[in-house]
Amino acid sequence: MSDVLQGELLLPSPLGEEDVPLVPVRMINEWVYCPRLAYLMWIEAEWADTADTEDGRRVHRRADRPSGSLPQPGDAVVEEEPAPFRCRSVTLSSTRLGMVGKMDVVEGEGRHAVPVELKRGARPHVAQGAHDPERVQLCAQALLLEEAGFEVAEGFIWFAASRERVPVLFDSELREKTLRAAADLRLTAATGRRPPPLENSPKCPRCAVAGICLPDEVNFFRDGALPRPLNPADDPALPLHVQAQGACLRKKGETLVVEADEEKTDVPLIDVSSVSLYGRVSLTTPALHELMRREIPVAWHSTGGWLMGHTVGTGTRNVTIRAAQFRVADDPPRSLCIAAGLVAAKIRNQRTILRRNWKGGAEDPALADVMDRLKQLAAKAPHAGASANLLGIEGEAAALYFRHFPKLIVPSKSETVTFDFEGRNRRPPADPVNALLSFSYALAVRLFVSALVSAGFDPYQGFYHRPRHGRPALALDMMEPFRPLLCDSTVLMVINNGEVGPSDFVTLGRSCSLTPSGRRSLVAAWERRLDQETTHPIFGYRLTTRRLIDVQCRLLARHIAGEIPEMPHYVPR
Structure with missing residues (x-):
């Protein structure tokens, strides 16, 4: 049994060593x-790099290279003139203390x-x-060395920016604070209760x-205070789409090389957030390994845009x-409540698209x-009472909505391709509008699968769409409120702005599909x-639609974990 601090004594923990792993010293700091x-990082394995963390990693590069060797004082004979030593990147652990840690530098003489x-x-x-977190971290290292x-008796903290070496004395107060922090963290890990946000x-x-934490958003549902815009700015990295048939992606140093039609295009890996490959496009093993190492997802699509599969690294460990x-999926009332909220939000957003784009x-x-009837249906959704009623x-x-969708489209002036729309059809789509809608929905599936996986979900277990082989049910669930605002609005934009034309479609029998130029x-x-950018209708801060989708997936995680009482949907005016 491991030991934890109980009052002022070290008493056996009720948990076996196999139940709670040794606490990393860095997590005691956190x-x-x-x-x-600390809970999010250690227990739920959640993390996101920033400029500060990258800079910190750079500072530690030299210290992370092991050098020298730590003597064995317990086995050594005390010498009159003990030999000095200095070593880097030293890892020690103690089951009695329940700690493990890697020390940047250890100096000393003899014992x-x-x-x-x-x-x-x-x-x-x-x-x-x-500050206390740094002092406690150093004290934990001292305790491991004593073990x-x-x-x-003392240690030092080297601050690289100011080039100062600050001494820290390991008195009884600091030692007790360190042991208490380690014990509290282990206890919280054993209970599985996420601490509330600051x-x-x-x-x-x-x-x-x-x-990831969303501290102000979680607190909003308790005290009503509007959140600060804490969400980090969008990552400058962007998705890479490759659809040139026969193209190949290779790794060259810190770049991806796209080889297509005897042309080569270099794309820095740091600028890539995801990769989408359409049809007969290949990816070399070194390139795939590097993408997985960097947790950059790869989506494999058919030539027509249907999502065939998803490749990621080890993925979320949460x-x-x-x-x-x-648990929620196996609870019909809770699943129905989440599903009803998604459907009601979708219907309200359909009303928004009709109002904004109506040409009559x-x-x-x-x-x-139609606005009045959709309003009534949105009000009925939360009271459906059963999944079959909600589907109805x-x-x-x-x-x-789709009966009146033609009123949102500017009449085409082309005699070759018209954007007449007589209703939604698919598998295969029979006209240009449906071809555009189907492809946009396929893009949304890829986007939501990636966002849900990043948030820790299994995208194939939904609350509204029932699990079926190969169908990402939860991604389809979360897409519902965004279909009108994201997919349908994009289709209307390319049609009404003249961004697609006759050369962008090909019709074979009853099937109409996009050409490569149309997909581009x-x-x-x-x-x-x-x-x-958009303004979140509940929280009031501005963020891009790309970031909004990530926030909504994180909010769903907070909701099913019981941290917030309801799932706040994105329903703009």
Whole structure:
């Protein structure tokens, strides 16, 4: 049995060593800084790099290269003149303390050791020379060295920015604080209870996991205070779409080389957020390994755009969210509640698209009629009472919406291709409008599968769409409110702006499909749409549509975990 601090004594923990792993010393630092951050990083394996973390990694590169060797004081004979030693990247562990840690530098002579921790920033102007999280981290290293047989009285923190070496004395108060923090973290890990977020804390704006934690959004449902715009700015990396048949992607240093039609295009890996391959496009093993190492997802599509599969690295290790997801999926009332909210949001967003794009004038009685009927259906959805009833409500709303969809399209001037629309059809789509809609929905599936996997979900277990072999049910669920606002609006944009024309479609029998040029036009418009900023109707801050989708998936995770009472949907005015 491992030991934890109980009061002022070390008493056996009720958990076996196999139940709770050794606490990393770095996580003890994070626990003192913010318990929720430590839980998300260690227990739920959630993380997102920022410029600060990348800079910190750069500072530690030299220290992370092992050098020297730590003597064995317990087995050594005490010498009159003990030999000095200095070593880097030393890892020690103790089952008694329940800790494991890697030390940047350890210096000393004989049995006396001094841990040295490297920090990227400047020395803070505080009385003790460093903040408590850093002091506790260094003290934990000292405790591990003492477990290994060394005598440790003090350590140092080296602040790289100010080039200062600050001493830290390991008195009884600091030792007790360190043991208490390690014990509390292990206990929280054993109970599986995520700590609540900090309230209006100045620590949150620069936190690397603010966009995952959503502290102000979670607190909003308790105190009603509008969240600060803590979500990090969009990653400058963008999706890479490759549809040239016969193309091949290779890795060359820090770039991806796209070889197609005897032309080569270099794309820096740092600029790639995801890769989508359409049809007969290949990817070399070294390139695939590098993409997986960087957690850059690869989506494999058919030539027509249907999502065939998804390749990622090890993926999210957060089993907690998936466990909660499957519990909710096995609870029909809770699943129906989530599904009803998604359908109601979709119907309200269909009303928005009709109102914004109606070509018959705002006073058209047909518009007033369909708006009123859709409003009634949106109000009925939360009271459906059964999945079959909800499907009926959604189907009725979809029939109304697509019946009036032609009123949103500017009449075509082309004699070769017209954008006449007589209703939704698919498998295969029979006209240009349906071909565009089907391809946009395929793009949305890829987008939501990637976002859900990043948030810790299994995209194939839904709450509304029933699981079926090969169908990403949860991605289809989360797409529902966004189909009108993201997919349908993009289709209307490329049609009404003249971005697609006769050469962008090919008809074979009863099937109409996009040509490569047509797919390029739609993908370009799709990416522009994702980059457009919007105001979250509940939280009030501005963010891009791309980031909005990530936030909504994270909010779903917080909802099924019980942290927020309801799932807030994106329903703009």
